[in-house]
Amino acid sequence: xxxxxxxxxxxxxxxxxxxxxxxxxxxxxxxxxxxxxxxxxxxxxxxxxxxxxxxxxxxxxxxxxxxxxxxxxxxxxxxxxxxxxxxxxxxxxxxxxxxxxxxxxxxxxxxxxxxxxxxxxxxxxxxxxxxxxxxxxxxxxx
Numbered sequence: 001x002x003x004x005x006x007x008x009x010x011x012x013x014x015x016x017x018x019x020x021x022x023x024x025x026x027x028x029x030x031x032x033x034x035x036x037x038x039x040x041x042x043x044x045x046x047x048x049x050x051x052x053x054x055x056x057x058x059x060x061x062x063x064x065x066x067x068x069x070x071x072x073x074x075x076x077x078x079x080x081x082x083x084x085x086x087x088x089x090x091x092x093x094x095x096x097x098x099x100x101x102x103x104x105x106x107x108x109x110x111x112x113x114x115x116x117x118x119x120x121x122x123x124x125x126x127x128x129x130x131x132x133x134x135x136x137x138x139x140x141x142x
Contacts, residue, residue, distance in 0.1 A: 025074070025075035025076065025132075026042040026043060026044060026049070026074075026075065026076050026132070026133070026134070027042065027043055027044070027045055027046040027048070027049040027072060027073065027074035027075070027076055028040070028041070028042050028049055028072065028073055028074075028076035028077075028079055028097050028130065028134055029041055029042075029043070029046060029049035029050040029052070029053040029069065029071065029072040029073075030053055030069075030070050030071040030072070030079075030081075030095045030097075031050070031053040031054040031056065031057040031062075031067045031068060031069055031070060032057065032062075032067070032068055032070050032093060033057050033061075033062025033063065033066035033067045033068070034066070034092065036057075036060075036061050036062040036063075036066060037056075037057045037058070037060035037061040037062035037067065038056075038057055038060065038062075038093070039052070039053035039054060039055065039056025039057035039058075039059075039060065039067065040053055040056065040130065040134060040136070041053040041055075041056060041134065042076055042133060042134035045074070046072045046073075046074050049072060049076075050069045050072055053069070054067050054069060070095060071095040071096070071097055072097070073097035073098035075098070075132070076097060076098070076130075076132050076133075076134065077097060077098040077099045077100060077105075077132060078097075078098075078099040078100070078101060078102050078104065078105040078129065078130065078131060078132060079095060079096065079097035079098075079099070079105065079129070079130040080095070080096050080097075080099075080105045080106070080108065080109050080126050080128070080129055080130075080139075081093055081094075081095050081126070081127050081128040081129075081130070082094045082095070082096070082109055082112055082113065082124060082125065082126055082127065083123060083124070083125055083127045084113075084121060084123065084124050085121065085122055085123040085124075086120050086121060086122070087120055087121070087122050088120075091123070093127075094112060096108060096109075096112065097130075102129060102131070102137075105129060106126065106129070106139070106140070109125075109126045112124070113125065125139075125142075126139040127139065
C-alpha cells in the first residue's frame with residue numbers, strides 16, 4: 001500500500017509540474033500588412049498574442065483590414081522570419097515557429113529555402129530569429 005501511495009503521489013507531482021511548466025510558457029504570433037507594417041508578440045495564449053501582434057501592425061501603419069494574422073505557435077519555441085522573392089518580382093515573408101532550438105530553426109530554413117525545390121526564387125533568407133521570449137535576434141552570417 002505504501003509503494004502504491006508513493007507512486008500515485010509521484011505521478012501527481014510530475015503532472016502538477018508539467019501543467020505548471022506549460023502554463024508558464026508563452027505563445028508567439030505574427031501579423032503582416034503587405035508593403036505596410038507587421039507585428040510580433042508573445043502572450044499567455046495564441047489569441048492574446050495574435051491580438052497584440054495585430055495591434056502592433058496597425059500601430060505601425062497598417063490598416064485593421066490589411067494586418068493579417070499569419071502565424072502563431074504555442075508554445076512559442078524559436079521562430080524564423082524568412083524573406084522570399086520570386087524571379088518575376090513578388091516578395092513576401094514566411095514565418096515559422098515552435099522550434100525547440102535556434103539551430104533547429106535555422107536548419108528548417110534551409111529546407112524552406114531549398115532552391116532545388118523552389119526553382120522560381122531569386123532570394124530566400126532568414127532576416128530575423130526570435131527566441132522563446134519573442135526577442136528578435138540577427139541571423140548568423142552565411
